[in-house]
Amino acid sequence: MTKNSIHNLEEIASQVRRDIVRMVHACQSGHPGGSLGCTELLVSLYFEVMDRKEGFDVDGIGEDLFFLSNGHISPVFYSVLGRSGYFPVEELATFRKINSRVQGHPTTHEGLPGIRISSGSLGQGLSVAIGAAQAKKLNSDDSFIFVLMGDGELQEGQIWEAALYAPHNKMDNLIAIVDYNGAQIDGPTAEILSLGNLRGKWEAFGWNVLDIERGNHMQSVVNGLYKAKELSGNGRPTVILLHTEMGHGVDFMMGSHKWHGVAPNDDQLASALGQNRESLGDY
Numbered sequence: 001m002t003k004n005s006i007h008n009l010e011e012i013a014s015q016v017r018r019d020i021v022r023m024v025h026a027c028q029s030g031h032p033g034g035s036l037g038c039t040e041l042l043v044s045l046y047f048e049v050m051d052r053k054e055g056f057d058v059d060g061i062g063e064d065l066f067f068l069s070n071g072h073i074s075p076v077f078y079s080v081l082g083r084s085g086y087f088p089v090e091e092l093a094t095f096r097k098i099n100s101r102v103q104g105h106p107t108t109h110e111g112l113p114g115i116r117i118s119s120g121s122l123g124q125g126l127s128v129a130i131g132a133a134q135a136k137k138l139n140s141d142d143s144f145i146f147v148l149m150g151d152g153e154l155q156e157g158q159i160w161e162a163a164l165y166a167p168h169n170k171m172d173n174l175i176a177i178v179d180y181n182g183a184q185i186d187g188p189t190a191e192i193l194s195l196g197n198l199r200g201k202w203e204a205f206g207w208n209v210l211d212i213e214r215g216n217h218m219q220s221v222v223n224g225l226y227k228a229k230e231l232s233g234n235g236r237p238t239v240i241l242l243h244t245e246m247g248h249g250v251d252f253m254m255g256s257h258k259w260h261g262v263a264p265n266d267d268q269l270a271s272a273l274g275q276n277r278e279s280l281g282d283y
Contacts, residue, residue, distance in 0.1 A: 003048050009218050011279040012083060013043045017249045018282060019079035021272040023095040024263045030096060030104060033259035034150065035076035037181050037244040040221045042080040045146060049225040056086055056113035064143050065132055067117055069125020070150035070179065071105040072261070078102050081114035082283075089283040123156025125149060126176060130166050133174040133237075144229060148177045152184030155193045160205075166237040167206030174237040175228045176207075180215070181246045183257035198241060208238040215244035249276055 004012075016039050024030035046052070050064040068077050075095065082089040087101075094100035101110040105120030117128050129147035136143055153159065166174055178198070186192050195201075202209045208231050212224035221242070228238045246260070247253025250272040264272060 006219050006222070009040075009043055009047055009222070011277075012047055013039045013218065013249075014276045015278065015280040015282075016043060016076060016079045016083065017276040018273055018278060019083075019089075019092055020075040021250065021264055021269055021276075022282065023075045023078070023092055025266075025269040026093065027096040028263045030075055030263060031072040031261045032075065032250075032263070033183070033246040033253060033257070033261075034070065034073040034179060034181070036250060036253065037216065037246045037248050038073055038076050038148065038179055038242075039249065040216050040218050041148065041177065041179075041242060041244075042076050044218065044221045044225055046080050046084045048222055049229070050146065051143065052084075058108075058116055060116065060132075060143075061139070061141060062143060065116065065145050067125050067129045067132070067145070067147040068106060068119050069128075069147055070122060070153050071119030073150075073179075074102075074104060074106050077106065077114075081112075083280065084114070086114035087112060092283045122150070122153045123158040126159055126162040126166075129174060129176065130162055130169075130171055133166070133171045134169060136173055137171070142173070144173050144175060144232070146175050146177065148179060150184070151178055151180050151182065151195060151198075152189050152192070154178065154195055154198075155189075163202070163205045163207070170235040171237045172232050172235050175225075176237065176239040178239065178241050179244055180241045181244045183246045183255075183260065185257065185260045187257055202239045202241075206236060208234070208236050210238060210240045212240055212242045215242040216248040251275060 020035045053063045101112040106115045107118045133145040214220040253259040
């Protein structure tokens with residue numbers, strides 16, 4: 001049984017996209033492309049798939065946990081956390097401002113509810129997620145650990161050290177997700193450093209591998225995440241190859257690596273907002 005209708009999730013996603021472009025525009029800094037591409041994923045996790053408790057504590061005992069490894073897509077993370085009730089959505093207006101808790105990359109020392117690790121130095125999130133998954137195993141806590149990585153991030157060697165460790169230690173409560181949009185800051189991943197047969201690599205390391213071919217289609221994302229949960233208990237971690245489009249939902253940003261870390265101007269903001277309905281009220 002689902003917690004929210006797909007329509008309701010799509011309405012939330014529309015508002016989250018408005019939050020993303022408004023946050024980045026206001027400070028003329030940030031990363032809208034990947035944030036827009038991962039909107040369906042984060043909305044599905046926090047409003048539907050993850051079992052979460054009221055309030056926030058860092059330990060997260062008895063609830064599913066999410067770690068953002070590619071911390072530069074913080075706008076979508078902050079928006080979803082705020083819209084989920086972790087902190088007032090009005091705080092999004094302080095994005096990247098001095099002394100704000102809503103920094104360009106998530107940090108723990110600011111004490112922002114919902115943030116369990118500092119991230120932005122690419123390649124580290126999977127290792128942290130494995131540690132949390134192993135802790136839950138040791139504590140007989142049957143909750144899940146989710147972690148999101150960028151596909152360009154997979155060019156970091158630490159990812160593959162961690163990928164060896166998880167199956168060896170039977171971390172079947174771990175669900176890793178790769179934002180498989182084929183783009184990184186300098187261009188297409190295939191040209192910068194090809195990932196080759198990505199499914200074959202993960203399978204060779206001992207992981208269950210799921211493809212969500214329509215990573216910007218809400219129903220497909222929800223179904224894929226629930227399927228990943230169903231694979232638990234077989235002694236193998238699961239990785240989802242989430243096929244997304246950078247900049248999805250804003251036509252002039254879609255499919256272009258050029259919007260990885262560029263803020264829209266006033267006219268571009270107006271166009272982006274015109275393509276995404278205000279459904280929950282702007283902050």
